[in-house]
Amino acid sequence: MKNSRFVSTPAYDERLTVPLRWWVQGVMLLAFIWFITVFWVGPTLASGITAAGCALFVLAMVAYGNAKITVAGGELQAGTARIEARFLGEAVALDETDARHLAGRDADARAYLLLRPYLKRAVRVTIDDPADPAPYWLLFTRHPVALAKTVNALRASL
Incomplete structure (x- = not known):
């Protein structure tokens, strides 16, 4: 037997996704981090650090906006x-x-x-x-x- 909440169409359904401006600000922050670190550790390591930061940022935004x-x-x-x-x-x-x-x-x-x-x-x-x-x-x-x-x-x- 199927659960009734999956059978019926929701009367109201809203996902509280984060706004676009948060994504833009996050990308700007990540670009700034890359720019700062590239002079200290070189482009390869700076890109790796920025990629890890990017993955964490995307995960955080998706998780927070998943309510x-x-x-x-x-x-x-x-x-x-x-x-x-x-x-x-x-x-x-x-x-x-x-x-x-x-x-x-x-x-x-x-x-x-x-x-x-x-x-x-x-x-x-x-x-x-x-x-x-x-x-x-x-x-x-x-x-x-x-x-x-x-x-x-x-x-x-x-």
Whole structure:
């Protein structure tokens, strides 16, 4: 029997990839590293050092930008965390200011946070599970209104 989350089409699916400017800045940093090291160790070793740095950089960017938010199969998945729809409370789309405050000065230490510094807006999803210590999930996203509508629609379908 197949798992239902793989059978159904996701109602919402977003990968939180890093922005293009991070890639450009990383390439510029790697070029600078090559330029500095070529005078100290020669072009062959400098190229090897830069290639190793390039591999680490690509791995870091892909791993960090691999976080995903999905609503499918009766559950919300954000990063590595999952929660069934029956435990979801109201989802509210937050503007830049409210998201920054809820991730900072107004944050609850028990909350589940999926933060990305290159995203400015978020969705707050209240958790209605007495066994779960997290009072809410704060999910930074590129499309907060669409995510909030999808989570609220999932709740209403129960």
